Amino acid sequence: MTLVPVSLVDVASYLPGEPVPTEYFTRFARSERMAKNVMFRAPKGRHHIGREQTAVDMVERAVQPLVRRHGAQLLSRVDVLLTHTQLPDNPVLGAGPEIARRLGIRPTHVYDVHNGGCAAFVHLMALASMILRTTSARTALIAVTQNCAGTVFTQTDIRNLAQAPVPGDGCGVGLLVKGEGAPILDTECRTYPEFAGDMGFSTHGTRKYWEPGEGQVCVSFTESKITKVFARGNRLVPEVALAVCERIGVKGRDIDTLVTNQPNRLFLRNWHDALELPAERHPDTFDTCGNLFAAGIPVTLDTENRAGRLRNGSVVLLAAFAHAGDFAGAAAVRWGAAA
Known part of the structure; x- marks a missing residue:
């Protein structure tokens, strides 16, 4: 169809x-x-x-x-x-x-x-x-x-x-x-419910975030979970990205631009290495914006588009993973956005 x-x-x-x-x-x-x-x-x-x-x-x-x-x-x-x-x-x-x-x-x-x-x-x-x-x-x-x-x-x-x-x-x-x-051209979204409990949001005590009292709320990981999340992130983003590449008939190394979420420098390096892409085809806004979570992909896209670095007709691949690895997604676009 x-x-x-x-x-x-x-x-x-x-x-x-x-x-x-x-x-x-x-x-x-x-x-x-x-x-x-x-x-x-x-x-x-x-x-x-x-x-x-x-x-x-x-x-x-x-x-x-x-x-x-x-x-x-x-x-x-x-x-x-x-x-x-x-x-x-x-x-x-x-x-x-x-x-x-x-x-x-x-x-x-x-x-x-x-x-x-x-x-x-x-x-x-x-x-x-x-x-x-x-x-x-x-x-x-x-x-x-x-x-x-x-x-x-x-x-x-x-x-x-x-x-x-x-x-x-x-x-x-x-x-x-x-x-x-x-x-x-294609999208891929995957949910991994087995990892949903590995990121906490708490007051570092018994108080619920909506209850009055001491303790400031924050996202939290234990050191052991950080190691697991890092391993998952290294795996999940290339997996969903390459799944999209396979369906649209393009090798990862032939993608014109890879745009990912921007959690840290090592993830960025590992992801473009996994797709066999040079760093210059994987835009990096981490040092100017930090980890923008969900906004990382569109802010980076907009930055590249306004700078004229996204060629009309090129294949732009978007990919990211969420939280402690409970969700990952990728999408490929034949670029032609306004600037």
Whole structure:
């Protein structure tokens, strides 16, 4: 059966505030042993969301370049709105309806998708493609927001931890349409539920995060789990990437550009080595943005696109894994996005 073509016709992004230097964190005591772990080697810079800034604010800012390039009528054509927010501003309500209100749109389909983690942009691409192919909808806006660096990782009890300097905040959005232009050639999404319990989110005590009391909430790993996560990440991203390559009839080494999530320098090196790609075909925004989690792929895509380094007609492969390895995804696009 021939699938209805769906295209990723544009991407845009937003980074909040001025760059935050690593010196912000080195003022506070850090565990040197943990800081030397490859998972926690700090980038040179990152951005932090402001205390009064929300995920919806970031999406609104990220969408503006799309409006400038495609015209004000773009938003009236959005039938599908899919969002992923790392740290929901309101844990009861999703961001989707508030984003729709802020943008002045009334999509037929609005979904807030909380799983997918660092691979959420690929996950939303796959979901948006499915909706566009199986309904009358023609235009989808997908938005992923990482907003816990300036909130969680600057807390007084957290900012001295080895992992605190690694995350950065940012937002990326993608515009998908039914039809040719910049076709999504294939997607692969895999869930690994056996790894879902290996990343914690706790107050480092008995208090639940919503209960009053002492103890600041943070994502946490034990050292033994860090080793396992590193091994999984090295394996999962090449697996899903090469699965997509095989189906579209392209060798990994022949991909024009590989764009992944940006967790640390060693993952980046290992991933392009596994695909037999030179480093220059695997863009790296880690040192300027830190680990942007779900926003890493669209921010890097937008950076490369605005710099003119993504050639129209080239094959761009997106790949990432999430959390402690409970999800991984990849997508291939015949590039043709606006810039």
